[in-house]
Every structure is written in C-alpha cells, then in structure tokens.
Amino acid sequence: MLEVRDLHAFYGKSHILQGVDFRVGKGEIVSLLGRNGVGRSTTIKAIMGDVERRGSIQFKGREIGGLKPHQVAHCGLGYVPENRDIFPGLTVRENLILGMKSNQPGGRWSMEDMFTLFPRLRERADTAGGVLSGGEQQMLTICRTLMGDPDLVMIDEPTEGLAPKIVELVAGLFKEIRNRGVSILLVEQKLAIALDISERLYVMGHGRIVFEGAPRDVRENAAMRKEWLEV
Amino acid sequence: MLELVVFSSLNGVLYGMLLFLLASGLTLIFSMMGVLNFAHASFYMLGAYFGFQISRYIGFWPGLVVAPLLVGVIGALVERYGLRTVHKHGHVAELLFTFGLAFIVEELVQMVWGKIPVDYRIPGALNFSAFTLFDTTFPAYRMFMLLMSIGIFLGLLVLLTRTRVGLIIQAALTHPNIVGTLGHNVPLVFMMVFGVGCGLAALAGVIAGPALVTQPAMAASLGPILFVVVVVGGLGSLSGAFVASLLIGLIQTFAVALNISLADVMAHLGVTLTRESFGGDLWMATVAQVAPIIPYLLLVLVLIFRPHGLMGNRDT
Ligand SMILES: Nc1ncnc2c1ncn2[C@@H]1O[C@H](COP(=O)(O)OP(=O)(O)O)[C@@H](O)[C@H]1O
Ligand SMILES: [Mg+2]
Numbered sequence: 231m232l233e234v235r236d237l238h239a240f241y242g243k244s245h246i247l248q249g250v251d252f253r254v255g256k257g258e259i260v261s262l263l264g265r266n267g268v269g270r271s272t273t274i275k276a277i278m279g280d281v282e283r284r285g286s287i288q289f290k291g292r293e294i295g296g297l298k299p300h301q302v303a304h305c306g307l308g309y310v311p312e313n314r315d316i317f318p319g320l321t322v323r324e325n326l327i328l329g330m331k332s333n334q335p336g337g338r339w340s341m342e343d344m345f346t347l348f349p350r351l352r353e354r355a356d357t358a359g360g361v362l363s364g365g366e367q368q369m370l371t372i373c374r375t376l377m378g379d380p381d382l383v384m385i386d387e388p389t390e391g392l393a394p395k396i397v398e399l400v401a402g403l404f405k406e407i408r409n410r411g412v413s414i415l416l417v418e419q420k421l422a423i424a425l426d427i428s429e430r431l432y433v434m435g436h437g438r439i440v441f442e443g444a445p446r447d448v449r450e451n452a453a454m455r456k457e458w459l460e461v
Numbered sequence: 462m463l464e465l466v467v468f469s470s471l472n473g474v475l476y477g478m479l480l481f482l483l484a485s486g487l488t489l490i491f492s493m494m495g496v497l498n499f500a501h502a503s504f505y506m507l508g509a510y511f512g513f514q515i516s517r518y519i520g521f522w523p524g525l526v527v528a529p530l531l532v533g534v535i536g537a538l539v540e541r542y543g544l545r546t547v548h549k550h551g552h553v554a555e556l557l558f559t560f561g562l563a564f565i566v567e568e569l570v571q572m573v574w575g576k577i578p579v580d581y582r583i584p585g586a587l588n589f590s591a592f593t594l595f596d597t598t599f600p601a602y603r604m605f606m607l608l609m610s611i612g613i614f615l616g617l618l619v620l621l622t623r624t625r626v627g628l629i630i631q632a633a634l635t636h637p638n639i640v641g642t643l644g645h646n647v648p649l650v651f652m653m654v655f656g657v658g659c660g661l662a663a664l665a666g667v668i669a670g671p672a673l674v675t676q677p678a679m680a681a682s683l684g685p686i687l688f689v690v691v692v693v694g695g696l697g698s699l700s701g702a703f704v705a706s707l708l709i710g711l712i713q714t715f716a717v718a719l720n721i722s723l724a725d726v727m728a729h730l731g732v733t734l735t736r737e738s739f740g741g742d743l744w745m746a747t748v749a750q751v752a753p754i755i756p757y758l759l760l761v762l763v764l765i766f767r768p769h770g771l772m773g774n775r776d777t
Contacts, residue, residue, distance in 0.1 A: 298646075300647065
C-alpha cells in the first residue's frame with residue numbers, strides 16, 4: 231500500500247534522512263522505532279510533503295513524492311502529528327469538522343462514531359480544545375485525522391506522557407482502526423505496545439532503517455535492542 | 462449638548478465601522494503573513510477611484526459591487542505572484558514590497574485621475590436627510606454607510622465563526638501546516654483571504670469616496686490611523702481591531718466637536734493661564750485643534766502600558 235524507497239529529507243542544509251526504505255501493506259499495523267532524534271518524525275513529515283525530500287514514495291501504486299501536503303492527504307494518507315497539536319481556540323466539534331475533507335459525510339467514520347468511542351469527547355463537544363486534558367487532546371487529534379477517512383494513518387508518538395489507563399484506550403482505538411480496514415504506521419516509544427499490536431516493526435538509527443522484523447524477532451534480538459533502542 | 466452627543470456618536474460609530482472594514486482585512490492578512498501590509502490603504506483608495514469611474518459610466522450601484530470585486534482580484538493576484546515569492550526572502554523583503562506597492566498605486570492613481578480630487582457624488586436616491594434633530598440633519602447617505610458597514614461586519618462574523626471555510630481560515634492562521642496535512646489547500650485559502658481583505662478595503666473606499674474626498678493622498682492619510690487601530694487593538698486580534706476601530710472612531714469624532722482647552726479646565730480649578738504663561742499656546746489649544754494627534758497619543762500610551770495591545774496576545 232505504502233512503499234518508500236531511498237527517501238532523503240533535509241532541514242535547510244542538514245541532511246536528516248539518508249536513504250530510508252520500508253513498506254506498509256493493506257490493513258497492516260507497522261511500527262517505526264528508534265531513539266529520540268533518529269528521524270522518525272521526519273520520515274512521516276517527508277511522506278506528507280511537509281519537509282523537503284527526495285526519493286520515491288508510492289501510495290496505492292501512485293508516486294506521491296512530488297505532491298503538496300493537502301494533495302497527499304487527498305490520496306488517502308492521514309497524519310496525526312506529535313505533541314497533540316489540536317486547534318486550541320476551536321471547540322472539539324469544530325476540530326473534528328476540520329478533519330473532514332468536504333462537507334459531505336461518508337466514509338468509514340462519522341462524528342457519532344467518535345463520540346461513541348470516546349464519550350468524553352461528546353461531553354466536551356462544545357468546549358474549546360485548548361482546555362482539554364492531555365489524554366483528551368490525544369483522542370481528539372487522532373479522531374480529527376480519522377474524520378478525513380484515510381486508508382493509511384501515520385501516528386506520531388500517541389502515548390507519550392499519558393496515564394496507563396489512557397494508553398489502554400488509545401491502544402484499543404488502534405484495533406478499532408484496523409478492524410475498519412485502515413493501515414497504521416505507528417511511531418511509538420513504548421516497546422511493549424508496539425510489540426503487542428504491530429505485525430511488523432522497523433528500527434531506525436542515524437537517518438536509516440537498521441532493522442526489520444516481526445515482534446518475535448525484536449523480542450529475541452537483545453543485542454539489536456541494546457544497540458538501537460535501549461537508553 | 463444632547464444634539465452633540467447623538468450626532469457625534471452616530472458619526473463616531475460610522476467612522477469606526479469604516480475603519481473596521483479596513484482593519485479586519487489588515488489584521489487577517491497580518492496573522493497570515495506576519496507583517497503589516499503597508500499597501501492596505503492603497504486598496505481602499507483603488508476602491509474609491511474604481512467606484513468613481515464605474516459610477517460615471519453605469520452609476521453608483523453597479524460600482525458598489527464591481528469595484529470591490531475588481532480590487533479583490535487584483536489583491537489576490539498581488540498575493541499569488543508578488544508576496545508569495547517575496548515571502549521566501551523573509552519579513553523585511555515583504556515589508557519593503559508592500560511599501561513599494563503603496564507608492565506605485567499612488568503614482569498610478571495620480572497619472573490616471575490627476576492630482577486634484579475627483580467629483581465622486583452621492584447617488585441621487587440617497588441625497589436627502591434621514592432625520593432632523595434640533596435643527597441638525599443627518600444625511601441619508603451617512604445612514605446608508607452605517608448600515609452597510611454594520612451589515613458587512615455581521616456577515617464577516619458569521620462567515621468566520623459559523624462556516625467551514627471560516628473554521629479553516631481560523632485554524633490556518635495559527636497552524637497552517639497541520640491544516641494542510643488535513644487536506645485543505647492553505648495557500649489557496651491565504652490567497653482568498655488576501656483578496657477578500659483587499660475587496661473589503663475597496664468597499665470601504667467605494668462608500669466613503671462620495672462622502673469624504675477622493676484624491677491621491679487619501680491612502681497615505683488613512684494608512685497611519687489604520688496602523689494605530691491594529692496596534693492598539695492588538696496585532697492579529699480581530700476583536701481587538703473591532704474595539705479599537707470604534708474607540709478611535711468615537712474619540713476622533715468627539716474630539717473634533719469639543720472646544721475646550723487646558724486653560725478652560727484649569728480655570729475651573731481656580732488656576733488662570735494665559736498665552737503668556739509658561740507653556741504658551743499649549744494651554745490655549747482646544748481639544749478640536751489637537752484631535753489629529755490623539756490617535757497617535759493613544760498608540761504611544763498603549764505601546765508603553767500594554768505592549769500587546771488591548772486584546773492582542775502575540776509577539777511581533
Ligand atoms: N525543524 C527542524 N529544523 C532542523 N532540524 C530539525 C528539525 N526538526 C528535527 N530536526 C532534527 O532532525 C533530526 C531528526 O528529528 P526527528 O525526526 O524529530 O526525530 P525523532 O522523531 O525520531 O525523535 C534531529 O536531529 C533533529 O534535531
Ligand atoms: Mg519525533
């Protein structure tokens with residue numbers, strides 16, 4: 231579904247990604263792991279067209295490496311940024327409306343689905359996003375992207391700084407997303423969650439993919455974990 | 462006294478609402494670009510001149526619609542092919558670009574319509590007095606200007622807060638990248654905001670042209686007041702721009718009507734001051750005489766005591 235080959239990305243003069251290769255299949259959950267600063271967020275941003283990039287990015291058989299972010303989104307790629315970047319001055323409902331690509335409802339998700347999955351969002355539907363708790367903001371950020379009905383959603387560090395109970399909720403949402411036939415590319419710090427829900431995992435180091443395997447391969451390879459993941 | 466209060470209030474609100482037609486666009490454009498658009502008042506002037514020209518061929522009312530549309534399109538083109546390119550080279554380049562644009566517009570207007578004011582007339586249908594109070598009449602055209610600007614204000618409010626496009630604009634002002642990744646064409650939105658902002662300024666020009674004077678200096682004389690409004694209101698804050706527009710409109714109008722000097726005030730306190738006292742003419746100047754500098758006084762005070770303006774919360 232998503233096939234990235236020899237992806238390079240740049241912030242001005244600094245050359246951050248130096249040839250990244252990976253793929254995500256239809257209906258798959260794939261995790262992108264690595265220590266802070268190795269370029270996981272940059273990889274996602276490069277796919278969205280939010281940073282300067284070179285290389286091949288194929289999505290549903292179409293080359294999207296030259297498209298602008300809004301065009302990439304219209305191809306069916308969803309992006310959930312890190313830091314829970316909701317629109318703080320707009321209400322929860324307005325945030326969700328902005329996730330939709332057109333006025334017409336349709337697609338896999340409705341606002342009602344979101345409110346059923348997270349009753350807390352329904353209670354706060356007319357509250358400004360900026361006053362929600364961290365966990366609520368994280369739900370809202372993911373739901374906002376889902377309202378655009380992506381076929382593959384890239385989620386950047388969704389559980390960072392969340393209480394264990396909320397982390398469980400988020401993990402539950404990932405399963406719901408997969409059940410509706412949406413693929414997930416997940417950037418996740420918490421190894422336990424990534425191993426639990428992913429079909430395959432990639433590990434990044436210094437702007438490249440340094441390991442690829444199933445959850446079992448990661449569990450069994452202590453040397454790799456020590457070199458590339460543990461702090 | 463009642464007469465003065467009623468008429469100055471009406472005129473003050475009218476002047477304030479006209480200022481807001483310009484200040485709203487300028488504020489939105491500032492939020493988008495991060496710099497003040499020095500050419501904004503030039504679009505107001507273009508509106509007045511286009512309105513004048515159209516009124517000579519087919520009348521005032523078609524001009525009211527066509528002139529803002531034309532200027533809006535020109536504004537959108539300036540954004541698309543001028544500012545967007547200059548933006549890559551930073552804020553200083555953008556600022557200089559808008560500065561240059563203001564001079565070019567003024568020169569062009571002088572070349573086409575001459576240096577002296579043009580004879581832009583109030584439409585016949587509105588050339589009567591709306592009401593008379595204590596021998597003073599309030600012209601129907603002023604009533605029309607007032608209702609028109611209030612109507613546009615309400616329309617803008619509904620557009621920005623109640624429609625999908627309005628929500629996209631609001632979000633794009635603060636989080637353009639995220640709005641883009643959600644599938645909205647942010648550059649297109651910005652071009653449209655710029656165009657609509659210029660169109661609103663032009664509309665203000667069309668309706669103010671016949672009531673004030675349509676001349677090549679009208680942009681240069683309004684520009685500074687406009688900056689006072691957006692800075693006093695708080696850069697980037699629409700509600701701040703609204704409050705500041707009304708405030709400055711009212712202050713200006715009331716000040717012009719007041720014939721009190723500092724000497725009069727001191728006389729009430731039992732102090733007699735004459736032209737020969739230390740300070741000289743300063744004591745004798747009436748509020749009406751110093752009216753033009755009051756907005757700038759306000760600007761200076763606000764910058765000292767509330768650097769972010771009345772309602773602003775952003776750094777510049
Ligand atoms: N806006 C930016 N400008 C310059 N360098 C950046 C920027 N964002 C990230 N970087 C650098 O790019 C590298 C990768 O960052 P990032 O992709 O955010 O890492 P990760 O998400 O894996 O923690 C880091 O060294 C970081 O310092
Ligand atoms: Mg990151």
